[in-house]
Amino acid sequence: xxxxxxxxxxxxxxxxxxxxxxxxxxxxxxxxxxxxxxxxxxxxxxxxxxxxxxxxxxxxxxxxxxxxxxxxxxxxxxxxxxxxxxxxxxxxxxxxxxxxxxxxxxxxxxxxxxxxxxxxxxxxxxxxxxxxxxxxxxxxxxxxxxxxxxxxxxxxxxxxxxxxxxxxxxxxxxxxxxxxxxxxxxxxxxxxxxxxxxxxxxxxxxxxxxxxxxxxxxxxxxxxxxxxxxxxxxxxxxxxxxxxxxxxxxxxxxxxxxxxxxxxxxxxxxxxxxxxxxxxxxxxxxxxxxxxxxxxxxxxxxxxxxxxxxxxxxxxxxxxxxxxxxxxxxxxxxxxxxxxxxxxxxxxxxxxxxxxxxxxxxxxx
Ligand code: SF4
Ligand code: SF4
Numbered sequence: 437x438x439x440x441x442x443x444x445x446x447x448x449x450x451x452x453x454x455x456x457x458x459x460x461x462x463x464x465x466x467x468x469x470x471x472x473x474x475x476x477x478x479x480x481x482x483x484x485x486x487x488x489x490x491x492x493x494x495x496x497x498x499x500x501x502x503x504x505x506x507x508x509x510x511x512x513x514x515x516x517x518x519x520x521x522x523x524x525x526x527x528x529x530x531x532x533x534x535x536x537x538x539x540x541x542x543x544x545x546x547x548x549x550x551x552x553x554x555x556x557x558x559x560x561x562x563x564x565x566x567x568x569x570x571x572x573x574x575x576x577x578x579x580x581x582x583x584x585x586x587x588x589x590x591x592x593x594x595x596x597x598x599x600x601x602x603x604x605x606x607x608x609x610x611x612x613x614x615x616x617x618x619x620x621x622x623x624x625x626x627x628x629x630x631x632x633x634x635x636x637x638x639x640x641x642x643x644x645x646x647x648x649x650x651x652x653x654x655x656x657x658x659x660x661x662x663x664x665x666x667x668x669x670x671x672x673x674x675x676x677x678x679x680x681x682x683x684x685x686x687x688x689x690x691x692x693x694x695x696x697x698x699x700x701x702x703x704x705x706x707x708x709x710x711x712x713x714x715x716x717x718x719x720x721x722x723x724x725x726x727x728x729x730x731x732x733x734x735x736x737x738x739x740x741x742x743x744x745x746x747x748x749x750x751x752x753x754x755x756x757x758x759x760x761x762x763x764x765x766x767x768x769x770x771x772x773x774x775x776x777x778x779x780x781x782x783x784x785x786x787x788x789x790x791x792x793x794x795x796x797x798x799x800x801x
Pocket of ligand 1: 623624625626627628629630631641648664665666667668669670
Protein backbone atom coordinates (compact mmCIF):
# COMPACT_ATOMS: atom_id res chain seq x y z
CA UNK A 437 0.00 0.00 0.00
CA UNK A 438 1.35 3.39 -0.97
CA UNK A 439 0.10 6.94 -0.51
CA UNK A 440 -3.34 7.73 -1.85
CA UNK A 441 -3.44 9.61 -5.14
CA UNK A 442 -6.84 10.56 -6.51
CA UNK A 443 -7.23 10.70 -10.27
CA UNK A 444 -9.91 12.36 -12.34
CA UNK A 445 -9.78 11.61 -16.05
CA UNK A 446 -10.58 14.25 -18.62
CA UNK A 447 -12.73 11.61 -20.35
CA UNK A 448 -16.44 12.36 -20.13
CA UNK A 449 -18.88 9.43 -19.83
CA UNK A 450 -22.05 11.42 -20.39
CA UNK A 451 -22.88 15.00 -21.34
CA UNK A 452 -23.40 16.34 -17.84
CA UNK A 453 -21.35 18.81 -15.77
CA UNK A 454 -20.60 16.36 -12.92
CA UNK A 455 -18.92 13.97 -15.35
CA UNK A 456 -16.47 16.64 -16.56
CA UNK A 457 -13.11 17.46 -15.01
CA UNK A 458 -14.28 20.31 -12.72
CA UNK A 459 -17.07 18.02 -11.45
CA UNK A 460 -14.50 15.33 -10.70
CA UNK A 461 -12.31 17.89 -8.93
CA UNK A 462 -15.26 18.75 -6.68
CA UNK A 463 -15.71 15.08 -5.78
CA UNK A 464 -11.99 14.59 -5.18
CA UNK A 465 -11.95 17.59 -2.84
CA UNK A 466 -14.90 15.99 -1.06
CA UNK A 467 -12.69 12.97 -0.31
CA UNK A 468 -9.96 15.08 1.30
CA UNK A 469 -10.44 16.11 4.94
CA UNK A 470 -10.39 19.80 4.07
CA UNK A 471 -11.69 20.99 7.47
CA UNK A 472 -8.69 19.29 9.13
CA UNK A 473 -6.43 20.80 6.51
CA UNK A 474 -7.58 24.38 6.62
CA UNK A 475 -10.48 25.22 8.95
CA UNK A 476 -10.06 28.58 10.65
CA UNK A 477 -6.86 29.49 8.83
CA UNK A 478 -5.75 31.46 5.82
CA UNK A 479 -5.15 28.98 2.99
CA UNK A 480 -2.61 30.01 0.34
CA UNK A 481 -3.38 28.37 -3.00
CA UNK A 482 0.00 28.52 -4.72
CA UNK A 483 -0.19 28.58 -8.49
CA UNK A 484 1.46 30.08 -11.56
CA UNK A 485 -0.51 33.10 -12.74
CA UNK A 486 0.74 32.99 -16.30
CA UNK A 487 2.93 35.38 -18.23
CA UNK A 488 3.41 36.97 -21.63
CA UNK A 489 1.14 35.47 -24.25
CA UNK A 490 0.80 32.12 -22.55
CA UNK A 491 -2.72 30.75 -22.35
CA UNK A 492 -2.19 27.28 -20.92
CA UNK A 493 -1.94 27.85 -17.17
CA UNK A 494 -4.69 26.55 -14.87
CA UNK A 495 -8.12 27.80 -15.98
CA UNK A 496 -9.70 30.13 -13.36
CA UNK A 497 -12.72 27.81 -13.10
CA UNK A 498 -10.59 25.11 -11.44
CA UNK A 499 -9.19 27.70 -9.03
CA UNK A 500 -12.75 28.79 -8.22
CA UNK A 501 -13.77 25.21 -7.47
CA UNK A 502 -10.90 24.91 -4.97
CA UNK A 503 -11.60 28.34 -3.45
CA UNK A 504 -15.26 27.44 -2.90
CA UNK A 505 -14.33 24.09 -1.34
CA UNK A 506 -11.84 25.73 1.02
CA UNK A 507 -14.39 28.30 2.10
CA UNK A 508 -17.02 25.59 2.64
CA UNK A 509 -14.50 23.77 4.86
CA UNK A 510 -14.05 26.85 7.04
CA UNK A 511 -10.79 28.09 5.53
CA UNK A 512 -9.96 31.56 4.21
CA UNK A 513 -8.56 31.08 0.71
CA UNK A 514 -6.02 33.37 -0.89
CA UNK A 515 -4.47 32.71 -4.28
CA UNK A 516 -0.77 33.43 -4.27
CA UNK A 517 2.16 33.56 -6.65
CA UNK A 518 5.85 33.99 -6.05
CA UNK A 519 6.44 37.43 -7.45
CA UNK A 520 4.55 40.68 -7.18
CA UNK A 521 5.02 41.32 -10.90
CA UNK A 522 3.05 38.16 -11.75
CA UNK A 523 0.27 39.14 -9.36
CA UNK A 524 0.11 42.63 -10.87
CA UNK A 525 -0.33 41.05 -14.33
CA UNK A 526 -2.72 38.29 -13.21
CA UNK A 527 -5.82 39.91 -14.71
CA UNK A 528 -4.23 39.74 -18.18
CA UNK A 529 -4.38 35.97 -17.86
CA UNK A 530 -7.89 35.79 -16.49
CA UNK A 531 -7.16 35.67 -12.77
CA UNK A 532 -9.04 38.32 -10.82
CA UNK A 533 -10.77 38.41 -7.47
CA UNK A 534 -14.04 38.12 -9.40
CA UNK A 535 -13.01 35.03 -11.38
CA UNK A 536 -11.19 33.06 -8.68
CA UNK A 537 -13.40 34.25 -5.82
CA UNK A 538 -10.74 35.37 -3.34
CA UNK A 539 -7.84 37.83 -3.02
CA UNK A 540 -4.72 37.30 -5.12
CA UNK A 541 -1.56 38.30 -3.27
CA UNK A 542 2.19 38.20 -3.78
CA UNK A 543 3.81 35.70 -1.43
CA UNK A 544 6.75 38.02 -0.82
CA UNK A 545 4.95 41.36 -0.71
CA UNK A 546 5.16 44.29 -3.12
CA UNK A 547 8.96 44.30 -3.08
CA UNK A 548 9.36 40.49 -3.06
CA UNK A 549 11.27 41.14 0.14
CA UNK A 550 9.16 39.37 2.75
CA UNK A 551 11.31 36.27 2.94
CA UNK A 552 12.50 33.67 5.43
CA UNK A 553 16.08 32.54 4.94
CA UNK A 554 17.05 28.90 5.32
CA UNK A 555 20.28 27.01 4.79
CA UNK A 556 20.39 24.94 1.59
CA UNK A 557 24.01 23.76 1.77
CA UNK A 558 24.28 22.04 -1.61
CA UNK A 559 27.30 22.86 -3.78
CA UNK A 560 27.02 26.56 -4.73
CA UNK A 561 23.44 26.76 -3.44
CA UNK A 562 24.09 28.13 0.03
CA UNK A 563 20.75 29.43 1.24
CA UNK A 564 17.15 29.70 0.16
CA UNK A 565 15.06 32.83 0.61
CA UNK A 566 11.50 31.54 0.88
CA UNK A 567 8.62 33.94 0.41
CA UNK A 568 7.21 34.86 3.79
CA UNK A 569 3.56 34.05 3.22
CA UNK A 570 4.49 30.41 2.64
CA UNK A 571 6.25 30.31 6.01
CA UNK A 572 3.59 32.30 7.90
CA UNK A 573 0.67 30.13 6.77
CA UNK A 574 -0.28 26.94 8.60
CA UNK A 575 -1.57 25.08 5.56
CA UNK A 576 -1.02 25.11 1.80
CA UNK A 577 -2.68 24.00 -1.41
CA UNK A 578 -0.12 23.48 -4.15
CA UNK A 579 -1.98 23.82 -7.47
CA UNK A 580 0.25 23.06 -10.44
CA UNK A 581 -0.07 22.98 -14.19
CA UNK A 582 1.88 20.00 -15.53
CA UNK A 583 4.22 20.59 -18.46
CA UNK A 584 7.70 19.87 -19.76
CA UNK A 585 10.81 21.72 -18.61
CA UNK A 586 14.06 22.42 -20.41
CA UNK A 587 16.35 21.54 -17.52
CA UNK A 588 14.49 18.90 -15.51
CA UNK A 589 12.22 17.57 -18.30
CA UNK A 590 9.11 17.83 -16.11
CA UNK A 591 7.45 20.62 -14.16
CA UNK A 592 4.70 19.78 -11.70
CA UNK A 593 4.15 20.00 -7.96
CA UNK A 594 7.85 20.09 -7.06
CA UNK A 595 8.65 22.83 -9.52
CA UNK A 596 5.65 24.91 -8.44
CA UNK A 597 7.06 24.92 -4.92
CA UNK A 598 10.80 25.02 -5.59
CA UNK A 599 10.84 27.74 -8.23
CA UNK A 600 7.62 29.52 -7.31
CA UNK A 601 8.03 29.99 -3.56
CA UNK A 602 11.50 31.58 -3.48
CA UNK A 603 12.89 34.96 -4.48
CA UNK A 604 14.69 35.62 -7.79
CA UNK A 605 18.17 35.31 -6.26
CA UNK A 606 17.33 31.85 -4.96
CA UNK A 607 15.88 30.82 -8.31
CA UNK A 608 19.11 31.92 -9.97
CA UNK A 609 21.13 29.87 -7.48
CA UNK A 610 19.05 26.78 -8.22
CA UNK A 611 19.39 27.38 -11.96
CA UNK A 612 23.12 27.94 -11.56
CA UNK A 613 23.41 24.31 -10.44
CA UNK A 614 22.65 23.26 -14.00
CA UNK A 615 25.91 24.77 -15.26
CA UNK A 616 26.80 27.82 -17.34
CA UNK A 617 26.62 28.83 -20.97
CA UNK A 618 29.54 28.34 -23.34
CA UNK A 619 30.10 30.72 -26.25
CA UNK A 620 31.93 29.60 -29.37
CA UNK A 621 33.35 32.81 -30.90
CA UNK A 622 34.15 31.03 -34.16
CA UNK A 623 30.47 30.33 -34.78
CA UNK A 624 29.23 33.77 -33.72
CA UNK A 625 28.21 36.32 -36.37
CA UNK A 626 27.27 38.96 -33.77
CA UNK A 627 23.68 39.13 -34.97
CA UNK A 628 22.38 40.00 -31.49
CA UNK A 629 19.50 37.53 -31.56
CA UNK A 630 20.59 36.00 -28.28
CA UNK A 631 20.60 39.37 -26.49
CA UNK A 632 17.19 40.18 -27.98
CA UNK A 633 15.83 36.89 -26.64
CA UNK A 634 17.08 37.59 -23.13
CA UNK A 635 14.43 39.15 -20.92
CA UNK A 636 17.04 39.60 -18.16
CA UNK A 637 19.29 41.75 -20.39
CA UNK A 638 22.13 39.50 -19.27
CA UNK A 639 24.00 39.44 -22.59
CA UNK A 640 26.34 42.18 -23.76
CA UNK A 641 27.73 41.97 -27.28
CA UNK A 642 30.52 44.19 -28.58
CA UNK A 643 31.00 43.55 -32.26
CA UNK A 644 34.03 45.84 -32.52
CA UNK A 645 35.81 43.95 -29.76
CA UNK A 646 34.40 40.63 -30.94
CA UNK A 647 33.21 39.88 -27.44
CA UNK A 648 30.07 38.42 -25.88
CA UNK A 649 29.61 38.45 -22.14
CA UNK A 650 26.88 36.86 -20.09
CA UNK A 651 26.19 38.26 -16.66
CA UNK A 652 25.36 35.11 -14.74
CA UNK A 653 24.15 37.13 -11.80
CA UNK A 654 21.18 38.22 -13.91
CA UNK A 655 20.92 35.04 -15.99
CA UNK A 656 18.13 32.69 -15.01
CA UNK A 657 19.46 29.91 -17.24
CA UNK A 658 16.27 29.76 -19.25
CA UNK A 659 18.10 28.75 -22.48
CA UNK A 660 16.18 31.27 -24.60
CA UNK A 661 19.46 32.67 -25.97
CA UNK A 662 20.75 29.18 -26.78
CA UNK A 663 17.64 28.40 -28.77
CA UNK A 664 17.61 31.83 -30.46
CA UNK A 665 21.15 31.52 -31.84
CA UNK A 666 21.01 30.57 -35.53
CA UNK A 667 24.64 29.44 -35.60
CA UNK A 668 24.56 27.23 -32.48
CA UNK A 669 27.30 29.40 -30.96
CA UNK A 670 25.80 29.12 -27.49
CA UNK A 671 25.41 25.93 -25.51
CA UNK A 672 24.63 24.99 -21.94
CA UNK A 673 27.64 23.33 -20.35
CA UNK A 674 25.34 21.00 -18.53
CA UNK A 675 27.08 17.63 -18.51
CA UNK A 676 25.14 15.75 -15.86
CA UNK A 677 24.50 18.89 -13.84
CA UNK A 678 20.81 18.84 -14.64
CA UNK A 679 20.81 16.23 -11.89
CA UNK A 680 22.11 18.89 -9.53
CA UNK A 681 19.33 21.21 -10.64
CA UNK A 682 16.73 18.59 -9.76
CA UNK A 683 18.47 17.94 -6.44
CA UNK A 684 18.37 21.69 -5.79
CA UNK A 685 14.64 21.73 -6.53
CA UNK A 686 14.05 18.83 -4.13
CA UNK A 687 16.07 20.54 -1.38
CA UNK A 688 14.09 23.75 -1.86
CA UNK A 689 10.80 21.87 -1.81
CA UNK A 690 11.83 20.29 1.49
CA UNK A 691 12.81 23.66 2.94
CA UNK A 692 9.40 25.10 2.01
CA UNK A 693 7.23 22.13 2.96
CA UNK A 694 8.93 21.12 6.22
CA UNK A 695 7.17 24.09 7.78
CA UNK A 696 3.77 22.38 7.33
CA UNK A 697 2.29 19.33 9.03
CA UNK A 698 1.74 16.70 6.28
CA UNK A 699 -2.01 16.60 6.87
CA UNK A 700 -2.18 20.34 6.23
CA UNK A 701 -0.84 20.05 2.68
CA UNK A 702 -2.65 19.24 -0.54
CA UNK A 703 -1.09 18.95 -3.98
CA UNK A 704 -3.16 19.10 -7.16
CA UNK A 705 -1.61 18.49 -10.60
CA UNK A 706 -3.64 19.55 -13.62
CA UNK A 707 -2.66 17.49 -16.67
CA UNK A 708 -4.15 19.57 -19.45
CA UNK A 709 -2.27 21.50 -22.11
CA UNK A 710 0.94 19.61 -21.40
CA UNK A 711 3.39 21.61 -23.48
CA UNK A 712 7.11 21.28 -24.20
CA UNK A 713 8.32 24.10 -21.95
CA UNK A 714 7.27 25.58 -18.64
CA UNK A 715 4.83 28.46 -18.25
CA UNK A 716 7.67 30.86 -17.30
CA UNK A 717 8.39 31.23 -21.02
CA UNK A 718 5.18 33.20 -21.44
CA UNK A 719 4.18 31.20 -24.49
CA UNK A 720 1.85 28.33 -25.26
CA UNK A 721 2.83 25.66 -27.78
CA UNK A 722 0.88 22.63 -29.00
CA UNK A 723 0.06 19.88 -26.51
CA UNK A 724 2.58 17.01 -26.40
CA UNK A 725 -0.16 14.52 -25.51
CA UNK A 726 -3.97 14.64 -25.32
CA UNK A 727 -5.29 16.10 -22.07
CA UNK A 728 -5.22 13.53 -19.26
CA UNK A 729 -7.05 14.98 -16.27
CA UNK A 730 -5.89 15.75 -12.75
CA UNK A 731 -4.29 14.11 -9.74
CA UNK A 732 -4.54 15.12 -6.08
CA UNK A 733 -2.66 13.86 -3.05
CA UNK A 734 -1.29 14.95 0.30
CA UNK A 735 1.99 13.24 -0.61
CA UNK A 736 4.08 15.27 -3.07
CA UNK A 737 6.30 12.33 -4.01
CA UNK A 738 3.38 10.05 -4.76
CA UNK A 739 1.56 12.65 -6.86
CA UNK A 740 4.68 13.39 -8.93
CA UNK A 741 5.30 9.69 -9.54
CA UNK A 742 1.65 9.05 -10.45
CA UNK A 743 1.47 12.10 -12.71
CA UNK A 744 4.58 11.08 -14.62
CA UNK A 745 3.26 7.52 -14.90
CA UNK A 746 0.04 8.84 -16.45
CA UNK A 747 1.93 10.64 -19.24
CA UNK A 748 2.35 7.90 -21.84
CA UNK A 749 4.97 8.05 -24.59
CA UNK A 750 2.66 6.34 -27.07
CA UNK A 751 0.21 9.25 -26.83
CA UNK A 752 2.76 11.74 -28.21
CA UNK A 753 1.14 14.10 -30.72
CA UNK A 754 3.37 14.58 -33.80
CA UNK A 755 4.02 18.22 -34.59
CA UNK A 756 3.85 19.35 -30.97
CA UNK A 757 7.58 20.02 -30.59
CA UNK A 758 9.00 23.47 -31.26
CA UNK A 759 10.84 24.11 -34.51
CA UNK A 760 12.83 21.17 -35.83
CA UNK A 761 13.14 19.47 -32.43
CA UNK A 762 12.78 15.69 -32.50
CA UNK A 763 12.21 13.00 -29.94
CA UNK A 764 15.42 11.43 -28.70
CA UNK A 765 16.10 8.28 -26.71
CA UNK A 766 14.71 7.78 -23.23
CA UNK A 767 12.26 5.76 -21.21
CA UNK A 768 9.74 8.49 -20.47
CA UNK A 769 8.17 10.77 -23.08
CA UNK A 770 9.54 13.87 -21.34
CA UNK A 771 13.02 12.32 -21.34
CA UNK A 772 12.64 11.75 -25.09
CA UNK A 773 11.66 15.43 -25.44
CA UNK A 774 14.31 17.00 -23.20
CA UNK A 775 17.06 14.39 -22.87
CA UNK A 776 16.85 14.35 -19.07
CA UNK A 777 15.36 11.79 -16.72
CA UNK A 778 12.34 13.46 -15.06
CA UNK A 779 12.29 10.93 -12.23
CA UNK A 780 15.51 12.28 -10.68
CA UNK A 781 13.54 14.96 -8.86
CA UNK A 782 10.97 12.41 -7.65
CA UNK A 783 13.72 10.17 -6.34
CA UNK A 784 15.35 13.17 -4.63
CA UNK A 785 12.07 14.22 -3.04
CA UNK A 786 11.66 10.75 -1.58
CA UNK A 787 15.27 10.71 -0.36
CA UNK A 788 14.61 14.00 1.42
CA UNK A 789 11.76 12.40 3.33
CA UNK A 790 8.87 14.16 1.62
CA UNK A 791 6.83 11.05 0.85
CA UNK A 792 6.78 7.79 -1.01
CA UNK A 793 7.03 6.85 -4.70
CA UNK A 794 4.67 4.00 -3.96
CA UNK A 795 1.09 5.06 -4.45
CA UNK A 796 -2.42 3.76 -4.67
CA UNK A 797 -4.36 5.38 -7.50
CA UNK A 798 -8.07 5.86 -6.87
CA UNK A 799 -9.96 7.03 -9.91
CA UNK A 800 -12.90 9.27 -9.19
CA UNK A 801 -15.68 9.05 -11.76
S1 SF4 B 1 22.63 34.76 -31.48
FE1 SF4 B 1 24.43 33.44 -31.72
S2 SF4 B 1 25.44 34.24 -33.55
FE2 SF4 B 1 24.01 35.82 -32.87
S3 SF4 B 1 25.22 37.14 -31.48
FE3 SF4 B 1 24.26 35.61 -30.19
S4 SF4 B 1 25.81 33.98 -30.03
FE4 SF4 B 1 26.40 35.24 -31.77
S1 SF4 C 1 19.88 31.77 -20.38
FE1 SF4 C 1 18.12 33.19 -20.42
S2 SF4 C 1 18.59 34.72 -18.85
FE2 SF4 C 1 20.51 33.65 -19.31
S3 SF4 C 1 21.52 34.86 -20.86
FE3 SF4 C 1 20.32 33.29 -21.95
S4 SF4 C 1 18.32 34.27 -22.37
FE4 SF4 C 1 19.37 35.51 -20.81
